[in-house]
Amino acid sequence: GVSTDSDSTESGKSGKLRIKFVINGNLGDRSFFDSAYAGLKKTEKDLGYSLKVVELGSDRTKWSSGFEDAASGDDYDVLAAGTVDTVGFISKLAPEYPDKKFWLFDGSVDYTGRSGCSNKCANVYSVTFKQNEAAYLAGFLADKLVAAKALPGGAGNEKVGVIGGVQIPVIEDFVVGFKAGFKAAGGNPSSGVLVQYVGGDNPFGDPAKGKQIASAMYGQGAELVWPVAGSSGLGAFESAVAAKRYTFGVDSDQFKTLTDASQRQTVVTSILKNAGNALYLAAKANKAGTLAYGKPAAVGLAENGVGYVDNTNFDKLVPAAVRTELEAQAAKVKSGAVKVPSAF
Amino acid sequence: MTSTLEPAAEQQGRPETQGRREFLATRRRTVVVELTMTVLTVAVAVLIAFLVVLATGKDAGGALDALLTGPLERTPRIGRWLADATTLSLLGLSVAIPFRARQISLGAEGQVYAGALASALVAINLHLPPVAAVLVPLGAAALAGGALGAVPGVMKARLGANEIVATLMLNAVVVRVFDYLLTDHLKAPGSSAVQSAPVRPDSALPLLSDFFQVPLDQANIGLFGMLAVAAAVWFLLARTPLGYRIRITGSNPDFARYGGLDVPRTIEWSFVIGGALAGLAGAHLALGIYGGLQPDMAGGLAFEGIVVALLGRNNPVGVVAAALLYSYLRVGGDVMEQQTDVGSDAVTIIQAVIVLLVTARALPELVKRYLARREAR
Amino acid sequence: MEPTEETGEPVATDTAPPALEAVGLGKTYPNGTRAVSDVDLSVPRGEIRAIVGQNGAGKSTLMKLLYGLEQPSAGQLSVHGRRVRFSGPQDAIALGVGMVHQNLMLVPSFTVAENAVLGVEPGRAGRVDRAAAAERTAALAEQSGLAVDPTARVDTVSVGMRQRAEILKALHRGARILILDEPTAVLTPQETTDLFTAVRRLRDSGMTVLFISHKLKEVREISDRVTVMRAGSVIGTVRTEESTPAQLASMMVGREMSLDVAKPPARPGARVLRVRGLSGPAVHGVSLDIAAGEIVGLAGVEGNGQTELVELLAGLRRPTAGSVTVDDTDVTHLDAAGHRRAGIAHVPEDRLSNGAALDRSIADNLIVDRHDRPPVARRGILRTRRIRELAEDLISRYAIRAPHPDAAAGALSGGNLQKVVVARELSAKPRLLLAAQLTRGVDIGAMHFMYERLLEARDAGAAVLLVSADLGELLALSDRLLVIKDGRLVARFDDPAGLTEEATGLYMLGVERHPDERITAGVR
Amino acid sequence: MGPVLDVVLSTGFLAAILGVSTPYVLAALGGLLAERAGVPNIALEGSMLSAACTGALVAGYSGSVWAGAVCGIAAGALLALLLGVLHLYLGADAIIAGIGLNLLAAGATSYTVFALLGDKGGTSRLHSGALPSVRLPLIEDIPGVGAVLSGQNVLTWAALAATPVVAWLLYRTRFGFHLRAVGEHPEAARSVGIHVHRVQFRALALSGALAGAAGVFLSMGAVSFFVTGMTAGRGYIALAAVFLGALRPCGVFLAALGFGTAEALAVQLGNLDVPSQLVSAIPYVFTLLALAFFAWRRRRASRTDAAPAPLAGPAVLESP
Numbered sequence A: 001g002v003s004t005d006s007d008s009t010e011s012g013k014s015g016k017l018r019i020k021f022v023i024n025g026n027l028g029d030r031s032f033f034d035s036a037y038a039g040l041k042k043t044e045k046d047l048g049y050s051l052k053v054v055e056l057g058s059d060r061t062k063w064s065s066g067f068e069d070a071a072s073g074d075d076y077d078v079l080a081a082g083t084v085d086t087v088g089f090i091s092k093l094a095p096e097y098p099d100k101k102f103w104l105f106d107g108s109v110d111y112t113g114r115s116g117c118s119n120k121c122a123n124v125y126s127v128t129f130k131q132n133e134a135a136y137l138a139g140f141l142a143d144k145l146v147a148a149k150a151l152p153g154g155a156g157n158e159k160v161g162v163i164g165g166v167q168i169p170v171i172e173d174f175v176v177g178f179k180a181g182f183k184a185a186g187g188n189p190s191s192g193v194l195v196q197y198v199g200g201d202n203p204f205g206d207p208a209k210g211k212q213i214a215s216a217m218y219g220q221g222a223e224l225v226w227p228v229a230g231s232s233g234l235g236a237f238e239s240a241v242a243a244k245r246y247t248f249g250v251d252s253d254q255f256k257t258l259t260d261a262s263q264r265q266t267v268v269t270s271i272l273k274n275a276g277n278a279l280y281l282a283a284k285a286n287k288a289g290t291l292a293y294g295k296p297a298a299v300g301l302a303e304n305g306v307g308y309v310d311n312t313n314f315d316k317l318v319p320a321a322v323r324t325e326l327e328a329q330a331a332k333v334k335s336g337a338v339k340v341p342s343a344f
Numbered sequence B: 001m002t003s004t005l006e007p008a009a010e011q012q013g014r015p016e017t018q019g020r021r022e023f024l025a026t027r028r029r030t031v032v033v034e035l036t037m038t039v040l041t042v043a044v045a046v047l048i049a050f051l052v053v054l055a056t057g058k059d060a061g062g063a064l065d066a067l068l069t070g071p072l073e074r075t076p077r078i079g080r081w082l083a084d085a086t087t088l089s090l091l092g093l094s095v096a097i098p099f100r101a102r103q104i105s106l107g108a109e110g111q112v113y114a115g116a117l118a119s120a121l122v123a124i125n126l127h128l129p130p131v132a133a134v135l136v137p138l139g140a141a142a143l144a145g146g147a148l149g150a151v152p153g154v155m156k157a158r159l160g161a162n163e164i165v166a167t168l169m170l171n172a173v174v175v176r177v178f179d180y181l182l183t184d185h186l187k188a189p190g191s192s193a194v195q196s197a198p199v200r201p202d203s204a205l206p207l208l209s210d211f212f213q214v215p216l217d218q219a220n221i222g223l224f225g226m227l228a229v230a231a232a233v234w235f236l237l238a239r240t241p242l243g244y245r246i247r248i249t250g251s252n253p254d255f256a257r258y259g260g261l262d263v264p265r266t267i268e269w270s271f272v273i274g275g276a277l278a279g280l281a282g283a284h285l286a287l288g289i290y291g292g293l294q295p296d297m298a299g300g301l302a303f304e305g306i307v308v309a310l311l312g313r314n315n316p317v318g319v320v321a322a323a324l325l326y327s328y329l330r331v332g333g334d335v336m337e338q339q340t341d342v343g344s345d346a347v348t349i350i351q352a353v354i355v356l357l358v359t360a361r362a363l364p365e366l367v368k369r370y371l372a373r374r375e376a377r
Numbered sequence C: 001m002e003p004t005e006e007t008g009e010p011v012a013t014d015t016a017p018p019a020l021e022a023v024g025l026g027k028t029y030p031n032g033t034r035a036v037s038d039v040d041l042s043v044p045r046g047e048i049r050a051i052v053g054q055n056g057a058g059k060s061t062l063m064k065l066l067y068g069l070e071q072p073s074a075g076q077l078s079v080h081g082r083r084v085r086f087s088g089p090q091d092a093i094a095l096g097v098g099m100v101h102q103n104l105m106l107v108p109s110f111t112v113a114e115n116a117v118l119g120v121e122p123g124r125a126g127r128v129d130r131a132a133a134a135e136r137t138a139a140l141a142e143q144s145g146l147a148v149d150p151t152a153r154v155d156t157v158s159v160g161m162r163q164r165a166e167i168l169k170a171l172h173r174g175a176r177i178l179i180l181d182e183p184t185a186v187l188t189p190q191e192t193t194d195l196f197t198a199v200r201r202l203r204d205s206g207m208t209v210l211f212i213s214h215k216l217k218e219v220r221e222i223s224d225r226v227t228v229m230r231a232g233s234v235i236g237t238v239r240t241e242e243s244t245p246a247q248l249a250s251m252m253v254g255r256e257m258s259l260d261v262a263k264p265p266a267r268p269g270a271r272v273l274r275v276r277g278l279s280g281p282a283v284h285g286v287s288l289d290i291a292a293g294e295i296v297g298l299a300g301v302e303g304n305g306q307t308e309l310v311e312l313l314a315g316l317r318r319p320t321a322g323s324v325t326v327d328d329t330d331v332t333h334l335d336a337a338g339h340r341r342a343g344i345a346h347v348p349e350d351r352l353s354n355g356a357a358l359d360r361s362i363a364d365n366l367i368v369d370r371h372d373r374p375p376v377a378r379r380g381i382l383r384t385r386r387i388r389e390l391a392e393d394l395i396s397r398y399a400i401r402a403p404h405p406d407a408a409a410g411a412l413s414g415g416n417l418q419k420v421v422v423a424r425e426l427s428a429k430p431r432l433l434l435a436a437q438l439t440r441g442v443d444i445g446a447m448h449f450m451y452e453r454l455l456e457a458r459d460a461g462a463a464v465l466l467v468s469a470d471l472g473e474l475l476a477l478s479d480r481l482l483v484i485k486d487g488r489l490v491a492r493f494d495d496p497a498g499l500t501e502e503a504t505g506l507y508m509l510g511v512e513r514h515p516d517e518r519i520t521a522g523v524r
Numbered sequence D: 001m002g003p004v005l006d007v008v009l010s011t012g013f014l015a016a017i018l019g020v021s022t023p024y025v026l027a028a029l030g031g032l033l034a035e036r037a038g039v040p041n042i043a044l045e046g047s048m049l050s051a052a053c054t055g056a057l058v059a060g061y062s063g064s065v066w067a068g069a070v071c072g073i074a075a076g077a078l079l080a081l082l083l084g085v086l087h088l089y090l091g092a093d094a095i096i097a098g099i100g101l102n103l104l105a106a107g108a109t110s111y112t113v114f115a116l117l118g119d120k121g122g123t124s125r126l127h128s129g130a131l132p133s134v135r136l137p138l139i140e141d142i143p144g145v146g147a148v149l150s151g152q153n154v155l156t157w158a159a160l161a162a163t164p165v166v167a168w169l170l171y172r173t174r175f176g177f178h179l180r181a182v183g184e185h186p187e188a189a190r191s192v193g194i195h196v197h198r199v200q201f202r203a204l205a206l207s208g209a210l211a212g213a214a215g216v217f218l219s220m221g222a223v224s225f226f227v228t229g230m231t232a233g234r235g236y237i238a239l240a241a242v243f244l245g246a247l248r249p250c251g252v253f254l255a256a257l258g259f260g261t262a263e264a265l266a267v268q269l270g271n272l273d274v275p276s277q278l279v280s281a282i283p284y285v286f287t288l289l290a291l292a293f294f295a296w297r298r299r300r301a302s303r304t305d306a307a308p309a310p311l312a313g314p315a316v317l318e319s320p
């Protein structure tokens, strides 16, 4: 559906910049799209943009024509879209509508003009997130915590678990980074990091399966489980409460978003992929005329595009020594002294 | 022997011809009534959809307008409608054939993936001369789909294994193998998305836009291919011995066996041909719609194919008509969702209501009876 | 649901009202078929009333109206003087009407007792007391003289027992009016006799019985009065003892007709069928020959292997031992298609289950054995014009009462459907014709027509194996007669001309048997 | 493989199997009842989904898990009754109607959740709680069995009890008698005055209620909130179990348990270095092989009787 937050034709006349956010999925995922939406929403108030949202749903057969339709209207100045799945559509549409701007987050178009864009995507701003950097810190923190037996009530295994939705590059990027961080902290990722995928008909919406997997991981001695599986991950927090163990959150600060107090207590930190922030910054730069169209951008720890949450629970659960080491690692990653491997 | 029952002409002749005329008239009337009733039901379904939207407090007029006229407003949407109808028709035909042999094959999903996989593998890797570049991948898709159809077919025909379970399970296996191959072996190098390399341009199904010089989205010559396939299926069922065997087996397998038909072979063929058609639907997706392989590329489509087949009463002409109608509503639903403030959930609900009402065939009958009773009173 | 009584109009006052009365009853099916029109019928209490009529005369439909299975489109019904309108069989049952359907209505996986009590099961608090059900069924069977095995599954028992189970079902519901739609069509003479004994006993205890049959002999034996139907209407009702078969037959068909079967002597030719030591399910070491141009009858009490023997010969079952050749073709291990290619045609005993595809057209039903051969198919394509012509031709030649070749076979009455089967099988010009229950459920006119066609096929040089539950028919038509008991041939009559039904019955029941040498004489 | 074996033989694993199997068993028994009454119920998935949603919402708003469970089960039954109205009274094809109802359930649940909570994802913001686990002191003390059974959710117990209850219902009660008769030979049932549709309606209501219990287990047992689409195809697996179990309560129970075991096993094996997609395909490959094997054995057992097993499916499909 379309939520017109302000009347578009009027805003067109009034000279407001009109953003059309086309979602190849639905709002309400509580992480990625919601975060992007929040960022764009903020531009309305702070920067005077107007926003229109088009949800295409999860049926892939509808996406292509959905984008065509969305682009063909004259009710926008900027078309924003996310995820690698939309790269093809943006590459095709950008040359067809050279007067419009396209913002692509969490995916990158080919600016060489060899494939995709025939105009070398000169009107496309694309930004990717170095989720592997944040995941690296998560892995580092995880190993330090379990190696130091810092988490109360643990059995002292140097073992943690990661639950992915499905085995796709975006998820793998998390896993690879996590394992690298785990290793950097002195752990053995091949025996110490259990990785498992939800899979099935609804991999990001099957909390029962997520809970089973988390329970199995705790049963096999994992001290801490990090679900990277959308709503399926919600099951993992329940499992953590039952097992009296710990979790990491993902995409948003799940210590805040979880409503159950005992579940919240299990969340040591959350790994953030800050799509909203990236889009807000892009909008700001666009207004100032400094947004870099025509070449790829990537945001990582240094740009605050990804990161981890440091809150009261973090304070409570992470010993000062570990915190110091973690901050040192973060600085190294930011400065480029540590190169984190990627699944891409 | 003194037979006394000559087919006496004066006694039998007259009523026979009269009965004949009545029979033909009734048959004609039935067709007309059926068609009118179908149109009426769709109208009622749309009306109810209108009420659903109204009940949610949204702009029902605009929504209805988007649903009904949206698909025709712009040529790319017409293209999308035709492309969608092509896939759905092929899927509908693919299940209609086993259905006609009274085999409930739910295996279209797996067969679509198999067909897409086979066609894309050929179309990505083999360098072929122009026309062969399209035909060979299509053939590969039909072969792959047919081979996959043969598995439940043989299990059912030779062992008596339940085909509903066999096809559902096979779907689950094939989808997972497809996912595995796509992510681990076929993913385009350098692509950050899970998708295969694009098919060679020679192998992509030529777009209708190029012929008609109007943008028609992904609609391609697969549309004509589908019409040819539908005609072939009609011919197969109505005019060939195999089609006859399929029809008779579906009607009464004991009679078929008694009559000397090879029932197991017939059942196998119904699965294989159905599988081949679903494979072609997969090729249409891979070569025509996506230009490559994507995860979840046929999600849910196979069930829509069953709906189309049953709405079209397993009759090839009916299936194509049903597919056109159904995909029109699908595209209209998308337009409604994108242009108005009706959410995707409401669109899903409306589509469900339409499916349910269109299949509820006795509804007009009941309404008629109710009106008649009221009149009588 | 209570039967709705209409405004109390005084029906009969002083004399006892008729058990069943219909006034102006009519039924038009939704497809426009007017199956019953303006029927007046009155059956007094304690009478056995036979209803006769040609195929499609509307007998079954009328019975369905009386039992509430169909609702009339016109007219009124009274039961024991009370105006009633049945909304379903439960209303009829509540008023003591019971019905045994032409096509038996039993749940195959249930036992005889479970079927008998279905709908009125004994037991407390929603549970079914199966022991009590079996007991009651056994007791009821004892009382009424209908022998059944209460604990046997219905799909494993003989047709005769199923028939008896159906009657017990009605009795168990306390039926006082019993409708029997062609109950004897599938019974042996012995079973028929037993059934009649039971029915008379029921009548004597006050039961009113409506009895449908195509066998005038039976009708005359059992009924008190006969109602004749033709084309949906009642033509008349006569006292049985005052009627003659010829009179009834002419009432049925609307003109004079003779009932004799005149059969010119056979001129047997060369051997066509050669069966040696054939064994299979329920068949043990059967050896026999049939020559071209002769009809060999196979007599036997139902369930003694004749069904299985015919199906073995038709290729529908696999033999475990022995050999079968037809005209030098060894068909022993061929499937049904192979048998048909060898020149075997088969009129199956149960046309509904495997003789026809009911929802397909008559034309489709007529070409099943030749659908992939000229003239029906050429170069892998069906030729619809030829098929239409063929169907039209057969429909007129076999006097099938059907509006159009495209009409569904299922809309035909039982007798006309049988004509479709016979037309198909005989028009294949078979070398060997296996005819099982050729005239089951077929009216007299059609019966004669079938006999004539059968003899025609014989005289054209076909070998014919005729199996029938109607012994009279077997004796009249057979050039030679074999008797089967427990899957073995027990008697052989090379000239059955002087044979009586009673004498044959002794062999069928196993009281007498021929020595093996006599049975296999000349069969090497 | 050593550690894997340890895990597989552990009581925790056996307990997990029961948990994983619960929705399959309940929904499959529901499917069985409908199928035996002659109405194929493809809408199991929809019943589960609407029950899962209703249960969590009602429990969340009322504060009573029991009210939630009852309303959830009722919602499942209601959807099945809708199938009954459509199929039996309005002449709809049971399979299309089932597919349509699944679609309806998917749309309506996420619409409702969004309308009430402003959240498209699910009800995790609502404290709905879970149905209690059952600890039985007596059973807990039995070595081996005790650890497996004790502490299982009340609906897991219900699933275990449901199998004999359904068998009893089908084979020992008047209702079951009528249900089987109606499914096997509706005209025969009608001719003895059984209200065919009434029996089929009741069977569907039970069928939907059982599927509803399966759904309630997902949102109020397995986890304690509803997520859109959380049934994730379990209804179709249950449907497969109905046929794999040869339409008999015991067989259906074992088939459902088999699916649960395979899934639990896949979860345990997930850590091995095998592609996750292939691991998750194992149960289905296993089912296919089992299906072929049992069919082959049945076919071989009936070899002597050359008449082949019935080849035709139910005559639910229409052709012109």
Ligand SMILES: Nc1ncnc2c1ncn2[C@@H]1O[C@H](COP(=O)(O)OP(=O)(O)OP(=O)(O)O)[C@@H](O)[C@H]1O
Pocket (backbone or CB within 6 Å): C029, C031, C033, C034, C035, C053, C054, C055, C056, C057, C058, C059, C060, C061, C062, C411, C412, C413, C414, C415, C416, C441, C443
């Ligand atoms: N369900 C039906 N649909 C259409 N026509 C029907 C149906 N049932 C019966 N008829 C038609 O109604 C007429 C009477 O049928 P009915 O079965 O009562 O005949 P019958 O006297 O029992 O004949 P038979 O002895 O051949 O069985 C026939 O012409 C038949 O074709």
Ligand SMILES: Nc1ncnc2c1ncn2[C@@H]1O[C@H](COP(=O)(O)OP(=O)(O)OP(=O)(O)O)[C@@H](O)[C@H]1O
Pocket (backbone or CB within 6 Å): C069, C070, C071, C088, D186, D190, D194, D195, D196, D197, D198, D199
């Ligand atoms: N007159 C009829 N001719 C043919 N089929 C019929 C007829 N009446 C009902 N049927 C079929 O029989 C089946 C069940 O019949 P019916 O509706 O009478 O059952 P019931 O239990 O009496 O229903 P209810 O509970 O509503 O009274 C349905 O498939 C219906 O289509």
Ligand SMILES: [Mg+2]
Pocket (backbone or CB within 6 Å): C059, C060, C061, C102, C181, C414
């Ligand atoms: Mg009749």
Ligand SMILES: [Mg+2]
Pocket (backbone or CB within 6 Å): C056, C060, C102, C413, C414, C415, C441
């Ligand atoms: Mg009859």
